[in-house]
Amino acid sequence: MTIIQNNIDINKPVAEVYAFLADLNNHEQLMPENIYNWSSTADEASFTIKNMAKLALKISQRIEHKELVCVPSTEAPFAMTLRWKLDEKSADLTNATFVIEAELNMMMKMMASGPLQKLVDHQVSKLKELLG
Template sequence: MTKFESIISIAQPLDKVYGFLSDLNNHQQLMPENIYNWSSTTDEAKFTIQNMAKLALKVNARIENAEILITPSEEAPFALEMKWLVAADGAGTTAKLIVSAELNMMMKMLASGPLQKLVDHQTTALAKALA
């Protein structure tokens, strides 16, 4: 599995950050502009990545104020797992997003840049959404 990670500190209490991330309805605010056809519930989200693929994701596990594990709910172009880890950090919260993807050599060359960019975009967007 290839891992893509991004971490950010947010000046908000842990329960607020966890509460935001645990509801997939909020994740639309974290997506870049090339995402469209978004539909979601608290536990599932479906969307299309422009010129790429349709994805359907679901919350697979939640650990209160610590972790949210998101996995595909339908067939995806490759095996994928998104994990949000949150922890109290002095006056605020540290949020870390880890995307693990099963990529062959060709897919790694094509997708590594966009996946890292997506992970970085989501953590930055999280900080803005909770500012």
């Protein structure tokens, strides 16, 4: 299991950060430029990663103000789980951690680890940019 993650502090209450992340329609704003053909509902999203793959994700678990878990809803290039974990530091400060857990063989790990880390880093920084 390959685990790729990053976290950031956001100057917002945990309920506000959770409400934003709980709706997959908002996740398009977190995506890098190489994502296109975005389509989403509150619970599912599908998109294409330029020169890579088409992905469809669905929320498989919601723990209010704590965690959101997304898994592929169609065939994916490899098994993976995307997880947002929230930790309330104070009334107006939330730590958000984005974790991708992926089943990668050695070859896939060499090819995908860099792009996946860039995706994680991009999403946490965009979340901070959007929510403060």
